[in-house]
Amino acid sequence: MARTLNDARRWAEEGTKLFGDAVDRLTPAEYDTPSALPGWSRKHLVAHVAANADALGNLVHWAATGEVTPMYASLAERSAGIERGVAMPAAELSAWSAHAAETLATQLGYLTRAQWQAEVVTVQGRTIPAAEIPWLRSREVLVHAVDLDRGLGFADLPEDFLRALVEDICLKRGLAADDLPTGPLPEVTAWLAGRPHALADAPEIGAWL
Template sequence: MTRATPRTLADARAWAGAGTRLVLAAVADLDEAGFFADSLLPGWTRKHLAAHVAANADALCNLVHWAATGEETPMYASAEERAAGIAKGPALSADELRSWLTGSARRLAEGLDALTDEQWRNEVVTAQGRTVPATELPWMRAREVCVHAADLGTGVTFADLPDGFLTALAGEVRDKRALTELPDGPLPEVAAWLTGRPYSLADAPELGPWL
């Protein structure tokens, strides 16, 4: 696995689409009890996680608007707004959450589809304060939907994620964690370990959560 694995805009858009399909399929048949069940993220039910994924799409739509118009539109007006989006999940019904997930994902995809070559190069600022070109937005979405599809705990695992996505994710997280060596094992398990998710690697040290 090489460092700084190259990824293209087309790659990231394909991975974001694949992750979105996994998320929507994972919640398609959940009833109220299923949505209220715990996700794999400590302290979060599936309702919290679904609301987070839906709100993320809405927030990225703000950055798409920024890239398209030049009008500064932050992902979230404040940290409190981001937290409120997650917190309202339990108050929504299963059907309302599915509708929010589907509608926000569709709006984001349509907004990205409409960007011109010039607009893709326009810079925006992420919620973490990073200044990035709009070409980074599909990768940001791919990380959210792919990783959180597994976090829902409905049967999707890192083994269901695209190999190219896992390679790019592992390279990025390894660099951010400043790791020089990785444990031996299947790529999905290594990626899960790197992101602080459940894994089956032998003798791998525990890492803190990521994303």
């Protein structure tokens, strides 16, 4: 499917709410328990998503002003941001997550038609138009809402988002439609993303995102 900017902005908004609601339901003790991502607590995951909003905000600033503003000054800064969040009390981390998400949404709302086409560079070194930023954010908040392991599954995510995500991951993994196992869309998406799934005969595949 050909996703549009409006699609991505809608998914980012829905994902931000899903992720935020899941975070709000965490008790202080639950922050320190494991997420669905190996080696990461829920604190790690919330800090990662909060730092991602701040980093994508740098790209929005770049698009809006023309001032080169990388997502992160370095990979070490990226890791340090997560560890800083892990060290925060639960209430402070939750407040950072909510404020960062709200700030990013506000920044995106001010971009003009021309600014959406401005080129920026992701942390992986890809040059993209700013119109791709909402898609990057939608992937983060929707997939990681599942990774928080608070009862959400891929079946709870928007179906059109899942179709777009399957296309995106297939492109990155070099897979064709014929390479995909047969099964419900949410389970195939979970498999492609390297998450737990209910497909009986799907081969092992590495983690993504």
